[in-house]
Amino acid sequence: MNKKYIKENKTLVREFLGALIRAVAQRKANKLVKDLRKQSPENAKAIDDMHKLASDIRDRIKQIEKTDPAKAKILKQKLGY
Amino acid sequence: MAENTKDLTEQLSLSEQLERSLKKQRGLQGQINLGKAKQVDLFEKQIDLEKKFRKFAKDNAEALEKNLGAAGDLGDTIEESIAGIPLIGGILVDKLGLKDLGEQFQNLFADTLKGGVKPIGAFLMGPAGIAAAFAGILLAIRAIRKASFDLADNLGVSRKEARDLLPELKGSQMAFEAIGMDGSKIQSTLKEIGSEFGSLENMTVANARNIEMFAQNAGVAGSEIVKFNKVMMDLTGSSFDVSTNMAKAAVNMAKSANVSSAKVLSDMASSASKFAEFSMNGAEGFAAAAVEAAKVGASVEGILGAADKLLDFESRGCTI
Numbered sequence: 179m180n181k182k183y184i185k186e187n188k189t190l191v192r193e194f195l196g197a198l199i200r201a202v203a204q205r206k207a208n209k210l211v212k213d214l215r216k217q218s219p220e221n222a223k224a225i226d227d228m229h230k231l232a233s234d235i236r237d238r239i240k241q242i243e244k245t246d247p248a249k250a251k252i253l254k255q256k257l258g259y
Numbered sequence: 260m261a262e263n264t265k266d267l268t269e270q271l272s273l274s275e276q277l278e279r280s281l282k283k284q285r286g287l288q289g290q291i292n293l294g295k296a297k298q299v300d301l302f303e304k305q306i307d308l309e310k311k312f313r314k315f316a317k318d319n320a321e322a323l324e325k326n327l328g329a330a331g332d333l334g335d336t337i338e339e340s341i342a343g344i345p346l347i348g349g350i351l352v353d354k355l356g357l358k359d360l361g362e363q364f365q366n367l368f369a370d371t372l373k374g375g376v377k378p379i380g381a382f383l384m385g386p387a388g389i390a391a392a393f394a395g396i397l398l399a400i401r402a403i404r405k406a407s408f409d410l411a412d413n414l415g416v417s418r419k420e421a422r423d424l425l426p427e428l429k430g431s432q433m434a435f436e437a438i439g440m441d442g443s444k445i446q447s448t449l450k451e452i453g454s455e456f457g458s459l460e461n462m463t464v465a466n467a468r469n470i471e472m473f474a475q476n477a478g479v480a481g482s483e484i485v486k487f488n489k490v491m492m493d494l495t496g497s498s499f500d501v502s503t504n505m506a507k508a509a510v511n512m513a514k515s516a517n518v519s520s521a522k523v524l525s526d527m528a529s530s531a532s533k534f535a536e537f538s539m540n541g542a543e544g545f546a547a548a549a550v551e552a553a554k555v556g557a558s559v560e561g562i563l564g565a566a567d568k569l570l571d572f573e574s575r576g577c578t579i
Binding site: 196199200203204206207208210211214217220221224225227228229230231232233234235238239242249253256257258259 | 300318319
């Protein structure tokens with residue numbers, strides 16, 4: 179029950195509120211992407227293709243992370259993940 | 260006209276996203292060309308992804324413009340609402356990482372479309388996320404309760420009074436810190452007001468804040484001004500604010516005369532009994548006397564004491 183305890187909680191509340199606001203936006207973004215997907219089969223395919231590429235990149239970075247975490251970190255920064 | 264402006268803003272949002280994508284592609288291609296990229300296949304996949312995104316954006320320009328505009332508006336509205344909270348709004352925007360939230364939301368939308376974002380919403384959707392959210396709220400409540408206990412203990416007031424003072428106090432402290440001033444001193448000044456005046460009538464955060472703002476700018480201790488105010492209020496029957504203004508006037512006079520403002524204030528507070536001798540000109544006359552005394556390295560009491568002794572000497576001389 180000291181100042182450190184209060185400070186730790188402050189950080190937690192701050193992170194929680196920041197994450198909450200972003201979660202609202204993320205849910206909205208997910209819904210919009212879902213709506214775009216429903217608009218046409220071409221759209222659905224294009225979105226699936228993009229997600230497949232993103233998923234492949236993420237998986238590869240995860241593999242690299244096991245053997246070389248520093249390199250994985252740089253790759254994440256450069257590729258924007 | 261307004262509709263046209265909105266359309267233009269939305270088109271600008273899409274153009275910005277396309278430019279962002281192109282810039283990323285150029286950067287990655289540059290790394291490949293310079294031979295800096297060892298995982299060329301990864302870089303090529305990301306370039307391919309950016310190309311697909313731009314094609315998709317051109318095919319669905321209207322829908323994307325609308326959605327990017329809506330995402331930007333949502334972010335701007337949240338940022339403006341939080342920034343509008345008195346005193347702490349600006350700090351909250353910085354601390355919660357909400358600066359340029361409209362742009363952040365637009366990027367989030369584009370990245371979600373590309374599948375490049377790990378969903379943040381998942382944090383709050385599962386049972387573990389809900390439990391974490393509740394734990395966060397409970398911890399926040401406990402932290403606030405603990406802070407009000409600590410404040411009550413420090414100020415010597417009841418917990419209820421401390422709880423009422425806490426939000427404004429914390430807000431003022433954060434506002435002080437934001438402009439590079441020492442926010443922690445507001446609490447010590449508040450305590451000083453309580454111990455100097457006894458009653459809680461003047462023990463308000465607004466009074467402590469005003470004093471500290473002035474004290475830190477003038478380079479004097481807040482406690483000196485509190486003591487000064489107490490003396491002036493007792494002597495002249497003036498209000499707390501009026502006494503603070505008297506202190507400000509005295510400090511300004513001290514500064515103009517190039518003498519220590521702290522010395523002038525403490526001299527005035529400690530020579531309160533001599534105030535009546537300068538009452539022709541009120542507090543200003545008293546401050547002028549204190550400033551003149553400080554100029555020669557003396558105090559009001561010291562100078563009056565010397566004058567009294569001189570008179571005493573003359574009367575003795577007459578009687579001999």
